[in-house]
Amino acid sequence: MKKKKARELVKERIRKFSPYEVSHIDEGEIKLDAQENPYAFSRELKEEIKGTITDLSFNRYPDPSYRELKNMISAYCGLKSSNILVGNGSDELILALLIASAGEGKTVAAPSPTFSMYRILSELTGSAYREVPLEKDFSLNSGKMLDLKADVTFIAYPNNPTGNCFSEEEIEKIIVASGGLVVLDEAYYEFSGKSFASRIDEYCNLVVLRTFSKAFALAGIRAGYLLCNEDLAHQLRKAQLPYNISALNEEILKVILSKKRDILGTVELLIDSREKMEEKLKKIQGIKVYPSDANFILLKIDRIDDVIKALEKNKIRVRRFSERGLNNYLRVTVGAEKENRKFLRTLEEIL
Numbered sequence: 001m002k003k004k005k006a007r008e009l010v011k012e013r014i015r016k017f018s019p020y021e022v023s024h025i026d027e028g029e030i031k032l033d034a035q036e037n038p039y040a041f042s043r044e045l046k047e048e049i050k051g052t053i054t055d056l057s058f059n060r061y062p063d064p065s066y067r068e069l070k071n072m073i074s075a076y077c078g079l080k081s082s083n084i085l086v087g088n089g090s091d092e093l094i095l096a097l098l099i100a101s102a103g104e105g106k107t108v109a110a111p112s113p114t115f116s117m118y119r120i121l122s123e124l125t126g127s128a129y130r131e132v133p134l135e136k137d138f139s140l141n142s143g144k145m146l147d148l149k150a151d152v153t154f155i156a157y158p159n160n161p162t163g164n165c166f167s168e169e170e171i172e173k174i175i176v177a178s179g180g181l182v183v184l185d186e187a188y189y190e191f192s193g194k195s196f197a198s199r200i201d202e203y204c205n206l207v208v209l210r211t212f213s214k215a216f217a218l219a220g221i222r223a224g225y226l227l228c229n230e231d232l233a234h235q236l237r238k239a240q241l242p243y244n245i246s247a248l249n250e251e252i253l254k255v256i257l258s259k260k261r262d263i264l265g266t267v268e269l270l271i272d273s274r275e276k277m278e279e280k281l282k283k284i285q286g287i288k289v290y291p292s293d294a295n296f297i298l299l300k301i302d303r304i305d306d307v308i309k310a311l312e313k314n315k316i317r318v319r320r321f322s323e324r325g326l327n328n329y330l331r332v333t334v335g336a337e338k339e340n341r342k343f344l345r346t347l348e349e350i351l
């Protein structure tokens with residue numbers, strides 16, 4: 001091949017992208033920026049995982065149907081294995097959905113603000129991404145969403161970063177009247193307790209997305225699952241790579257699902273911490289606290305620059321937004337009690 005600039009070998013559409021970057025976290029920092037579960041697994045549980053991994057046949061591919069894993073997810077969510085797809089994080093499932101139903105000439109819709117990966121992966125697949133700003137109270141307007149006649153509509157339930165669950169009626173209107181897929185992303189389901197999963201056979205265009213990264217405390221291994229009717233699941237599977245879950249991940253997930261009651265004990269703890277945090281935050285002047293159904297809280301802060309500086313000084317990592325209209329908002333993940341106290345103390349001192 002003649003000498004050519006390497007970048008020219010990549011499609012122009014992709015060249016225009018900025019890579020998805022997350023800044024490095026230093027030792028000792030308090031990480032309240034990514035909705036992770038702050039409670040690590042016990043030593044005994046880690047030993048148990050180690051045992052199952054030692055017995056693995058590393059030279060063999062994993063079971064391509066992930067039968068045992070799906071049976072365990074089925075027992076957890078009360079749906080059949082044939083309604084389940086597993087993914088390398090729910091991000092991988094979002095990509096599979098877009099490969100299957102969006103792309104060039106297709107439209108993807110989502111409210112704004114919402115989880116950024118819907119936009120990133122829509123653009124990566126060449127889909128036209130359209131957003132509908134949420135109302136002032138962060139509610140969803142089904143009419144405006146439906147006007148976009150999207151091939152795929154994403155709705156995070158509860159929504160990230162606003163933390164609220166949209167009205168069930170508005171969502172139902174979208175599912176009923178949309179001519180495309182409607183993906184309800186229930187990444188924070190264990191915290192909200194609200195779900196559309198039982199309706200997948202009622203609506204052929206409904207997809208429910210879940211993750212193991214939040215309540216199950218498995219952000220590090222990358223695993224999620226998707227729930228939909230059998231026919232759709234059969235089609236969507238074609239848009240995934242074979243063996244998308246490593247045998248290691250499969251074993252870890254099976255151990256964790258066998259102990260789900262213990263692991264999910266942290267959900268109540270975190271909801272309790274969130275409520276305490278909300279009460280304390282409401283007492284600090286210059287902060288508006290938005291009600292949350294998830295493991296994070298959205299705050300509107302008058303003197304946001306001072307607050308961010310103080311948090312940085314105290315090595316507390318939170319998420320600030322650069323989007324228009326959101327630059328004096330901050331999203332904080334509910335951490336362990338000690339971490340939350342330090343966050344609150346920093347805010348109290350500066351405001």
Ligand code: PMP
Nearest residue numbers: 089090091115160187211213224
């Ligand atoms: N959906 C929503 C609404 C999220 O907030 C996140 C993570 N922040 C994800 C999906 C991604 O989850 P996963 O780690 O399974 O890719």
